[in-house]
Amino acid sequence: MEHSQSHKASLEAQVKLLNRMYSERDAQDILEHALTEQFAGEIALVSSFGADSSVLLHMVSQIDVRTPVLFVDTGKLFGETKRYRDELVEQLGLLDVRVITPEPEDLAEKDPKGALWASDTDACCHIRKVVPLAKALGGFEAWISGRKRHQASTRASLEHFELEEGRIKVNPLANWTATEVLQYAKDNGLPPHPLVAEGYPSIGCMPCTDKVAPGEDPRSGRWRGQNKTECGIHFSSASKGGAAQSI
Numbered sequence: 001m002e003h004s005q006s007h008k009a010s011l012e013a014q015v016k017l018l019n020r021m022y023s024e025r026d027a028q029d030i031l032e033h034a035l036t037e038q039f040a041g042e043i044a045l046v047s048s049f050g051a052d053s054s055v056l057l058h059m060v061s062q063i064d065v066r067t068p069v070l071f072v073d074t075g076k077l078f079g080e081t082k083r084y085r086d087e088l089v090e091q092l093g094l095l096d097v098r099v100i101t102p103e104p105e106d107l108a109e110k111d112p113k114g115a116l117w118a119s120d121t122d123a124c125c126h127i128r129k130v131v132p133l134a135k136a137l138g139g140f141e142a143w144i145s146g147r148k149r150h151q152a153s154t155r156a157s158l159e160h161f162e163l164e165e166g167r168i169k170v171n172p173l174a175n176w177t178a179t180e181v182l183q184y185a186k187d188n189g190l191p192p193h194p195l196v197a198e199g200y201p202s203i204g205c206m207p208c209t210d211k212v213a214p215g216e217d218p219r220s221g222r223w224r225g226q227n228k229t230e231c232g233i234h235f236s237s238a239s240k241g242g243a244a245q246s247i
Helices: 002-022 027-038 053-063 079-092 104-110 121-139 178-187
Strands: 043-046 069-072 097-100 142-144 161-164 167-170
Touching: 002 027, 002 161, 002 167, 027 053, 027 142, 027 167, 043 053, 043 121, 053 079, 053 178, 069 121, 097 121, 104 121
Parallel strands: 043 069, 043 142, 069 097, 142 167
Antiparallel strands: 161 167
C-alpha cells in the first residue's frame, strides 16, 4: 500500500512538473517530448477517428509512424468512421493501428440483443468502450488524448498532462480552438470525416449521435436529451460501474 501511495505521489509530482515545463509550448513539442523522451516505447495514442482526429494522428505520424494507435470499435460505429479510419491510416502511413473490441462474453451476458444503449447508455458505453480500452492500455505507462477545453464544461480546466488510474494522460491540443483545428487540417491536406458535412460535428456511436442544427453546441448531438456529455473513458475505469464517450 505504501509503495502504491509513493508511486502515485511520484506521478503527481511528475505531472505538475510537466505542466509547468510545457504550459507555453506548442502541441508538437509536447508530443515530441512524450513520444521520444518521457514515455518512449510506453505510450499509445487513443483515437476515435472522429471529426477532429486527423490533426493529432497527423502530428504523431510526423514524429513516429510506429506509435501504437488504439481504436475502439464498439460494434455500434458508423460505417463512415471505419472507412475514414482506413483512409487516414493509408494517407499518414500509420504502422500500428490496433482495433479494440468488446469482450464477446460481456456482450452475451449484458447486451445479448444489442439494444442496451436504448435503456442504459452508461452501461452500454462501459462494456463496449471503457472496459476494452482499459484492458488495451494495460501495457502502457501513458496515453495521448485529443480532448480540448472548448469542447465541454467538463473539459474547461483541462491541462496538457494529467494523472488518471495510475497512468499519465497527455492532452497536446488542450488549449486549441475549433478554428485552429480546422486550419491545421486544411494546411496539411487532411480529409474531413465524411459525416461532418452532413451535420455531425461530433461523432460517436450511431445510435447515440444526432445531427446538430446551426448555432447549437457541437456536442449537443451526443446522447441528445440526456444528462450525459462523456462516455466514461476519461473519468472512469473498468473497475467502476459508471461510464462516459468521445476522444
